[in-house]
Amino acid sequence: MILDQRRDEILQIIEEKGFVSLHELVEKLGASESTVRRDLEYLDGIGQIRRTRGGAAYTGESLTPFEERGSREVTEKAKIGRAVADLIEPGETILLDGGTTTLEVAKSLVGKRLQVVTNSLPIANLLSQQANIELILIGGYLYPRTGVALGPLAEANLAELNVPRVIMSAGGITEKGLFNSNSLLVECERRMIKAAKEVWVVADSSKFGRSALTFLCDLSSVTRLIVDSGLSNAWRDVVEQAGVKLTVIDV
Numbered sequence: 001m002i003l004d005q006r007r008d009e010i011l012q013i014i015e016e017k018g019f020v021s022l023h024e025l026v027e028k029l030g031a032s033e034s035t036v037r038r039d040l041e042y043l044d045g046i047g048q049i050r051r052t053r054g055g056a057a058y059t060g061e062s063l064t065p066f067e068e069r070g071s072r073e074v075t076e077k078a079k080i081g082r083a084v085a086d087l088i089e090p091g092e093t094i095l096l097d098g099g100t101t102t103l104e105v106a107k108s109l110v111g112k113r114l115q116v117v118t119n120s121l122p123i124a125n126l127l128s129q130q131a132n133i134e135l136i137l138i139g140g141y142l143y144p145r146t147g148v149a150l151g152p153l154a155e156a157n158l159a160e161l162n163v164p165r166v167i168m169s170a171g172g173i174t175e176k177g178l179f180n181s182n183s184l185l186v187e188c189e190r191r192m193i194k195a196a197k198e199v200w201v202v203a204d205s206s207k208f209g210r211s212a213l214t215f216l217c218d219l220s221s222v223t224r225l226i227v228d229s230g231l232s233n234a235w236r237d238v239v240e241q242a243g244v245k246l247t248v249i250d251v
Contacts, residue, residue: 004183004214006031007039011181011213014049014058021055046211076204076228076251081105083249084167084202084226090114095161095192096123097168098148101202105167109133117163119149119188143184150184158191165223166196170203171212175238177219179212186214198223205230219244 043049049056081104090113098120106123119138140154172179219242226247239246
């Protein structure tokens with residue numbers, strides 16, 4: 001098991017149980033105690049868990065299923081979605097990443113004449129009956145927690161694309177850059193970034209100052225960031241100093 005996959009599995013085990021002992025993790029993963037200790041130290045360092053005597057407790061952003069995550073920051077995400085859709089002209093081609101905020105973007109695209117490429121089953125289900133939208137679905141391993149297609153097949157599909165822009169979300173944003181909670185997802189998103197001339201990131205303000213398991217890209221790789229007005233002035237300065245165009249939506 002590669003490093004990121006093992007850490008991702010550790011996070012899922014700890015979240016599901018709330019607390020897991022070191023001994024239990026060693027048995028479940030088939031890894032050495034020293035290896036698991038190093039993984040726990042790393043996850044504690046990025047704020048996803050808290051090391052305790054004999055084990056670890058979950059403190060990070062939930063890795064819960066898509067439907068449950070969609071209930072968080074509902075107002076902010078909906079307003080961000082509408083604002084992004086207003087910036088997209090009829091006839092454009094866009095690549096839409098999976099996620100609860102990008103789903104809000106898709107909802108606001110209904111009725112527009114567009115070509116939409118996505119690896120998200122929820123987005124595809126929403127747009128598949130829209131006569132004005134030409135839908136291209138990226139295939140691959142369907143990750144059950146998020147309903148997005150990932151893995152080598154999805155990456156190969158994306159490697160063949162050339163689109164004006166990708167609209168994507170992130171699990172966390174720090175001064176270092178963007179992070180997400182799954183290594184397979186990050187590899188797929190990196191392919192999306194390579195396929196696009198512009199990278200638009202949609203994120204509610206709660207994502208800022210929060211890390212996640214796997215590094216995705218530098219802030220400077222982002223063309224435009226669309227966020228709600230809960231973003232602090234300090235973070236606005238960080239984003240603008242990175243050369244990213246910032247669009248703040250009043251909520």
